[in-house]
Amino acid sequence: MTFEPDGKDWTWVTRQRCPACGFDPATVRREDVADRIAASITGWNTVLARADVRVRPDDHTWSALEYACHVRDVGSVMTERLDEMLRTQPVCFDDWDQDAAAVEADYGSQSPDAVSSQLTAAVAGFAEMYRLVREDDWSREGLRGDGTVFTVETFAMYVLHELEHHRTDVGLPARE
Secondary structure, eight states, rough: OOOOOOOOOOOGGGSOOTTOOOOGGGOGGGGGHHHHHTTTTTTTHHHTTSTTTTOOOOOOOHHHHHHHHHHHHHHHHHHHHHHHHHHOOBBBBBOHHHHHHHHHHHHGGOOOHHHHHHHHHHHHHHHHHHHHHOOOTOEEEEEEESSSSEEHHHHHHHHHHHHHHHHHTTOOSSSO
16 A cells, blocks of 8 residues: 655644644643653553554555654654754754655564554653753754744644644544
């Protein structure tokens, strides 16, 4: 089954509510970011234990395993980017093609048990990185290859949406 890549620019979620998952950037408080990131991994181990974890429901949707691999990689990639923003100014991010990453790493054939522990570690590490953000760091910037500028604060909103939104893609509630 061939997967059709998502070509949307999801940066709008830093400014307005997502109608699909309910994420609202106006509700994101700096003091809650790390806890919300950490809570986003709750339930993934149950999802990865499902008998149908490798099954894609249709040509437009990843399997639960593929979503889990993506969330794991989001945790790792975004931890590196946040670290760069906290250490260096200005910083420009290398492009990350998440669809190409899924194909190259063959997400659908990975071990669900291994992915579960890797996802937990990656997202927990990202949460811990946000615990290190000082008050004067929230306005530090990172520039994506497409010209989008994130601050540490809008970056938190963007990635938090990603983590919470993908929970709904696999049947979990957006937030714990």
